[in-house]
Structure formats: C-alpha cells, structure tokens
Amino acid sequence: FSHITGYSRQDALGKNPRFLSSGHHPPAFFAEMWQSLLENEQWSGELWNKRQNGEVFAELLTISAVCDSDGKIQNYVALFSDITSMKQQQQQLEHIAHYDPLTNIPNRMLLADRLQHAMTQCKRHGLSLAVAYLDLDGFKEINDSYGHDVGDEVIRVIANCCKQVFRDCDYSFRYGGEEFIVLMPQRDINSALGAVERMLKSVESTTIEASGG
Numbered sequence: 226f227s228h229i230t231g232y233s234r235q236d237a238l239g240k241n242p243r244f245l246s247s248g249h250h251p252p253a254f255f256a257e258m259w260q261s262l263l264e265n266e267q268w269s270g271e272l273w274n275k276r277q278n279g280e281v282f283a284e285l286l287t288i289s290a291v292c293d294s295d296g297k298i299q300n301y302v303a304l305f306s307d308i309t310s311m312k313q314q315q316q317q318l319e320h321i322a323h324y325d326p327l328t329n330i331p332n333r334m335l336l337a338d339r340l341q342h343a344m345t346q347c348k349r350h351g352l353s354l355a356v357a358y359l360d361l362d363g364f365k366e367i368n369d370s371y372g373h374d375v376g377d378e379v380i381r382v383i384a385n386c387c388k389q390v391f392r393d394c395d396y397s398f399r400y401g402g403e404e405f406i407v408l409m410p411q412r413d414i415n416s417a418l419g420a421v422e423r424m425l426k427s428v429e430s431t432t433i434e435a436s437g438g
Contacts, residue, residue, distance in 0.1 A: 229282070229284070229307045230245060230276050231276045245274040245275060246274065247273045247275040247281045248275075249273040250272070250273065258288075262288060266290035266292070267287070268286075269285075270285075270286060271286070271308070272284050272286045272305075283307070283308050283309045284305040284307055284308060285305060286303060287304045288302070322334060323335045327380055328384035328399055329384075330397050330398065331396065331399075332398060332399055332400075333398060333400050335398065339396045339398075340408060343396070343408050343410045347410055352410065353411065354408065354410050354411075354412070355409040355413075355416075356406065356409070357417065357420075357421050358400075358405075358406055359383075359405040359407070359421075359424075360403060360404050361383070361403035361404075364376065364379070367379060382428060383405060383428055384397065384405075387407060387424060390423050390424040391409065391424065394410060394411070395407060395408060395409045396408040407424075
C-alpha cells in the first residue's frame with residue numbers, strides 16, 4: 226500500500242478511503258459500487274486514485290465484505306494492484322491503431338465511427354453534414370523527384386492546414402497515402418465549399434513558402 230500510494234501506515238490508519246480519491250469518477254460510480262457490496266458482499270473493477278504526490282494512478286481493485294457469525298457485515302477488505310503502466314500501454318496501442326503516425330490525425334479506422342456519430346447527431350437536430358474528399362494529384366512524382374522525406378513533409382503540411390482552417394467540431398482524417406477526408410457537421414454547401422477553398426489556399430501558401438526557403 227505504501228509503495229503504491231506513497232502514504233505511510235501512520236498516514237492512512239483511521240482515514241476514510243476517500244482520501245485517495247482522484248475525482249475522476251462520478252457519484253453514480255460509487256453508488257453502484259456500494260449497491261454491489263451490500264447485495265453481493267463483493268465488488269471488482271478498475272479505479273483511478275491519487276498518490277500522495279498528486280499523481281493519478283489506475284488500480285485493479287477487489288473489495289470483499291467480512292461478516293460475523295450472524296452474517297452481518299463487520300468490515301471490508303480491499304485488495305488492489307497498480308495497473309497504470311498497463312493502461313498507458315493500452316492507450317498507446319489504441320492511439321497507434323486509430324491515428325496516423327505521420328500527421329497524428331485520425332486514420333480510416335476511426336472514420337466509420339465518427340461518420341456514424343456525426344450523421345446521428347445531425348439527423349437528430351435536423352442539421353446538414355458535409356463530407357469533403359481531398360486527393361493530391363501528382364504525389365508519386367513528388368516522391369520520385371524529391372524523395373520520401375519531402376513527400377512526408379507535404380502530407381504534414383496538408384494535415385496542419387486542416388487543423389488550422391477547419392473548426393474544432395470538424396473531423397479530419399488521413400484516409401490513404403495522399404487522401405484526406407473531412408467531416409463538417411452543421412455545414413451547408415456554401416459554408417463547406419468556403420472552408421475547403423480556404424484550406425486549399427492555406428496549403429498553396431505554405432508550400433510556396435517552404436519551396437522558397
């Protein structure tokens with residue numbers, strides 16, 4: 226306990242376990258936990274708590290009730306292990322699976338999920354959804370003539386322009402090698418075309434500055 230949390234025996238004795246709370250869980254989470262303890266005398270799951278130094282960590286926790294001879298609950302015993310590194314590795318793997326390593330924008334794996342979500346939201350609120358497909362002409366010639374490092378830089382420039390021009394509620398994806406897709410919820414046709422034109426002008430301007438340097 227002391228190794229994981231940073232608290233000594235003297236720090237922890239007599240305290241309510243809430244002193245470890247990270248604030249990451251809503252009251253409903255703990256209400257469900259206590260309901261399980263009262264009904265089943267046991268609860269197991271993952272929990273985010275806070276160490277003495279303020280660092281938040283993940284733990285795999287099992288709480289069991291200790292009953293007397295009459296079956297009345299007297300105490301609870303909690304057994305937990307630190308799974309922070311495992312959770313971090315899991316998050317890294319999920320990021321690698323769903324985000325393009327070159328541009329750090331979502332890849333085609335996330336497209337279907339985001340598209341379905343955007344369609345559902347727009348249909349629910351009676352709004353329009355614009356979808357833009359962007360493809361680079363002559364990209365193979367860029368790689369053949371100037372090398373893949375220059376080609377990678379062109380891809381990064383386009384991704385950065387997408388991030389700068391489109392709104393936070395828009396979604397940009399690297400669909401393929403030189404293909405991008407942008408989802409623009411709550412856009413009419415004129416607004417969507419205007420956004421795409423601004424993005425293309427931004428790409429052109431950035432490319433000219435880069436080649437001039």
